[in-house]
Amino acid sequence: MKNKISALMDGELFADEANHVIAELKSQSSAQQDWQIYHLIGDVLRQPEAITREVGSAVHERLQLEAVILAPQRSMTEKARNIALSAAASVMAVVAVSWMAMQATPNKSAQLAAQTSALTRASFVLKPQVNAYLLAHQELSPSSDVQGGSAFIRTTNYSNEDVAP
Amino acid sequence: MSDREVDQQLVERVQRGEKHAYDLLVMKYQRKLGRLISRFVRDPGDAQDVTQDAFIKAYRALPGFRGESAFYTWLYRIGINTAKNHLLSNKRRPPTSTYFDAEESESFEEASLLQEVSTPENELMSKQVVDVVQASLLQLPEDLRSALTLREIEGLSYEEIASVMNCPVGTVRSRIFRAREAVAANLRPLLETSKDKRW
Numbered sequence: 001m002k003n004k005i006s007a008l009m010d011g012e013l014f015a016d017e018a019n020h021v022i023a024e025l026k027s028q029s030s031a032q033q034d035w036q037i038y039h040l041i042g043d044v045l046r047q048p049e050a051i052t053r054e055v056g057s058a059v060h061e062r063l064q065l066e067a068v069i070l071a072p073q074r075s076m077t078e079k080a081r082n083i084a085l086s087a088a089a090s091v092m093a094v095v096a097v098s099w100m101a102m103q104a105t106p107n108k109s110a111q112l113a114a115q116t117s118a119l120t121r122a123s124f125v126l127k128p129q130v131n132a133y134l135l136a137h138q139e140l141s142p143s144s145d146v147q148g149g150s151a152f153i154r155t156t157n158y159s160n161e162d163v164a165p
Numbered sequence: 166m167s168d169r170e171v172d173q174q175l176v177e178r179v180q181r182g183e184k185h186a187y188d189l190l191v192m193k194y195q196r197k198l199g200r201l202i203s204r205f206v207r208d209p210g211d212a213q214d215v216t217q218d219a220f221i222k223a224y225r226a227l228p229g230f231r232g233e234s235a236f237y238t239w240l241y242r243i244g245i246n247t248a249k250n251h252l253l254s255n256k257r258r259p260p261t262s263t264y265f266d267a268e269e270s271e272s273f274e275e276a277s278l279l280q281e282v283s284t285p286e287n288e289l290m291s292k293q294v295v296d297v298v299q300a301s302l303l304q305l306p307e308d309l310r311s312a313l314t315l316r317e318i319e320g321l322s323y324e325e326i327a328s329v330m331n332c333p334v335g336t337v338r339s340r341i342f343r344a345r346e347a348v349a350a351n352l353r354p355l356l357e358t359s360k361d362k363r364w
Contacts, residue, residue, distance in 0.1 A: 006342040009193075010316060011168035012323050018166040022174055026185050036192045037349045037356070043196045044298040045317040055213050056195045059220045060188055066221065071180040071228035 005034050009042075172236040179227055187227075191220055194237060198244050205248035219247040297355055301348040312337055313344035 004021045007013045013021065025031045036056070166174070172193075178186035199216045206212040223243045230239055302310055308330070315326045323341075327334045 002346060003339070003342045006345050007338055008166075008171060009168075010323065010341070011166060011171055012338060013166055013171075015166045015170070018171060018174065022171075022178065022186070022189075025189060026178075026183060032185075032189070032192075033353075034349065035189060037352055038345050039193050040196075040294070041298055041345055041348050041352070042317045044295055045302070045314070047200070048295045048299065055199065055217045055220065056188075056191050058213075058217050059191045059195070062217065062221055063184055063187060063191075063224065066184075066224055068182045068184060069180055069224070069228055070182050 001028075001031060002034050005031060006038060009035065009038055169235045173232050176227065176230060176232065176236055179224070180230075187224055190236065194240060195220075197237070198240060201241065201244050202248050205245070206251055211251065215248050215251045216244070218251075219244040222247060293355055294352065297351050298348055301351045302344075305344055305347055309340050309344035309347070312340035313348075316341050 001021070001024060004013060004017065005025070008018055008021045025035060172190065175186045175190050179190075195216070198219060199212065202216050202219065203209075203212045206215050219240070223240050226243065230236070302313070305313070311330060312326055315321045315329060316323075321329065323334045323337045326337045326341075330337065
């Protein structure tokens with residue numbers, strides 16, 4: 001076991017064996033001590049001046065007060081599935097928008113044509129005196145967006161005779 | 166399984182609710198992170214507190230760790246941020262040397278700062294630990310000492326050591342283990358006498 005711990009900390013074990021050793025480290029406190037001492041030896045050899053009692057014990061104590069983490073696992077197949085779903089959703093969105101645009105275009109044209117003819121028909125029923133009244137009171141209109149600017153605006157008038165055949 | 170993959174395995178176990186796996190990561194990185202933080206937080210007691218805080222913050226943030234970077238690189242960032250926040254809360258300006266990356270931080274001579282982290286009582290213990298390790302290393306047979314030195318100090322892989330020492334990889338693995346165990350055998354009695362056996 002110690003031999004395997006030594007190889008594990010050097011990253012020299014195959015995955016299945018490494019998983020087994022890591023699991024053993026959970027159950028055996030002596031194995032944990034070996035892990036700890038082997039790392040201490042490495043640290044002493046690399047930086048002998050820098051060795052001091054560190055925080056492992058205190059962190060261990062504080063860790064006992066922390067909630068257990070249960071994070072949802074994301075496997076590779078799940079990631080791939082998420083990517084595929086995102087791509088499919090994007091394609092569907094593009095297709096749907098294109099289809100809606102194609103469907104909406106003829107109707108909209110027809111609607112606009114109908115509105116225009118209605119406006120044209122409505123304009124025919126206006127009486128000339130109404131136009132004169134509107135023109136005379138344009139400056140006083142509270143809804144005008146260009147109050148005070150009427151001097152710079154050219155106005156036009158029309159009558160039924162102008163448009164009549 | 167590489168060193169990074171071992172860390173990732175431990176992280177995933179913590180994420181599945183195995184707290185003990187986090188202890189293993191703390192044991193592995195406590196001195197490394199402590200050295201880093203002591204570059205920012207000069208007060209020895211504060212440096213230890215900040216190191217503890219950084220480890221606890223990392224534990225709490227672990228559900229969000231997806232392994233895009235190495236665990237230590239991620240821990241390093243948390244350590245730096247915790248140290249900076251500590252300095253800001255004490256209205257001290259963080260040192261300008263905050264722009265080292267995790268790899269560069271390995272090569273810095275931090276020893277002079279770290280000596281300050283120890284209390285007088287712990288300094289004696291630390292010195293004894295260092296003496297025992299160094300004396301034990303000198304007592305090892307040449308092949309064991311070389312294998313351990315090439316691994317721990319030079320950072321060579323087993324395959325590279327096998328090439329240097331002209332022996333099979335299995336022999337390298339055996340030599341490194343035997344060297345470690347010989348040193349550990351001398352170290353255990355000393356650590357047993359310590360009230361706090363966690364180093």
